[in-house]
Amino acid sequence: MDFFQLLSDIEKVDPEVYERFDARRRVFKHFGTMGKKLTAAAMPGLVSGLFSKAYGQTTTLPADVVNVLNLALSLEYLEFYFYDTALNRPTYGLPTSASLFTTTPAAATSERQGIVLIRNDEEGHIKTLRAALGPAAIPEPARAVFDYSGGKGGFKGPFADVFTSSATFYRVAQSFVDTGVRAYKGGAPVLFNNKDLLEAALNIHSVEARHSSHLRTLRRGKAAGVDGPPAAQATVGSLNTAPKSWISGTDNGGASPTTSVSTTPIYGAGAPATDYPAENNIAQAGRTITTDSGINDAAASEAFDEPLDAATVKTIARNFVAASSTLFT
């Protein structure tokens, strides 16, 4: 069996054959030395195993990988419908409040345009995750499944003015995105053996962190009475209004710690807390950051985001879907 001739022949009909093997490149690396030890009889079995992995992986994702990707997909639906509804309020029978997004400055630098960008990214993430999951993807939920008031259906929760009050809108937006960043971070290790999926998930994760930064900038600016870019903001001494686009300590419980649906768990520890510490964690990889770097607790916690486990993420997200839905169960 001439293995390399075989690859060359496949390449003529499938130019991407080498890329399909990308995640298993190390196998190829060792082929040279292995060949000497392999009998000719062993080769066909080895090669067929290699090919079934390269071409069959979309139908054979392990259950834990499917679970991680479907939780991610569920969170993307939650976010996508949230921004899309806010951007298209008349279509969904909601009052069009001019104060939800400022309209100045106009065009590309408007507050609204930033939300359009985020909405579009989320839709792209849905597309990407569906493609990765194939037939294992959860069915597309209806918009009405989500209750952005935090009321588990009926739109009577503590954030009932989410689509008419700018302050509430950004509280909820920040809560979703900060949950999402922690959820991706918690799920990524499950994807470790599939390098392409891992990289795609990381490429979503960092975009979510960019969103978080932007939304936190906006929310804190507004709390300090300033719209627009952070350069216009002045530090005002309070953690809740200072221009912190990163998470400092446990974020004072987040954007709405005292409502009946509290944002505190978004910044708290997951389960187990040793693997999913709270955001105010200052110990990393066995080191104490404050001691090593001579910096304070706030800075040490800001420098590292923390992952969150799937069960805690689901508990947080379930407040925003109808109780009858199977999402986040």
Place this chain on the structure above:
Amino acid sequence: MSQQPPSALNSDHTTTPLPTHSIQRRNFLRYSGAGLALTGLLLTGCDDDDESSNNSAFVDVGSGDLGVLNYAYALEQLEYAFYSQVQGGAYYKGLAPTSAEKQILDDLLVHEKAHVDLFRNALGSNAIKDLEPDFSTINFDDRAIVLGTAKTFEDTGVAAYNGAARYLETPTYLPLAGKIVSVEARHAALIRDIITFNAFVAADVVDLYTPLTGGAIGAGAGSGLEKSMRPALVVNAVNQYLKEGSKLNVSKFV
């Protein structure tokens, strides 16, 4: 925080400076008690062929888990050195004490210091040497240049972490990389928003998604994914900011 003097990259870093990476590798067993429990990593270190890493013009980050950690360590060193030097420039010095930009630049400096220190401590005797930056092309007095360069470093850092995770050989350090990369992404987005509002995501760093008007969810073009970069591309972008002898060689990642 303990303020760093300008260009303080080497000021407080090493208690036992090691001359070259290749020598560190040969001697690493002697230092194996240092830092983290690196038992898994030591084996990776043993596999490395260091015969070709004696090229004094380049710092070879190696391969596998140690390679990824050293690669990240190198990029963090560069970022920390940059923000240290920013503090000495006229732009920073002219910022009002209560201004948002001053607080942001102060935060960025301490965050990067935390990253640098952690990698150095975690790597112990397997760490590459302290790199010497070359920022001679950067005018630290000029706001647009400082912010523009910060943007480059932060965006490149995010793309580098995302593009290097596949070279980890054990899952041990993936969570740590994940904890750092999202903070770098927060930095990048904020710097970009300062330069141009709403540039927190844009086509140079994200494969932007365009919905299909009136179409189904997901029927549009693009993916919404960060544009991760392989180490060779990253090094092409950052080696210009490193002196001869500190430029990075990442050729062992396969």
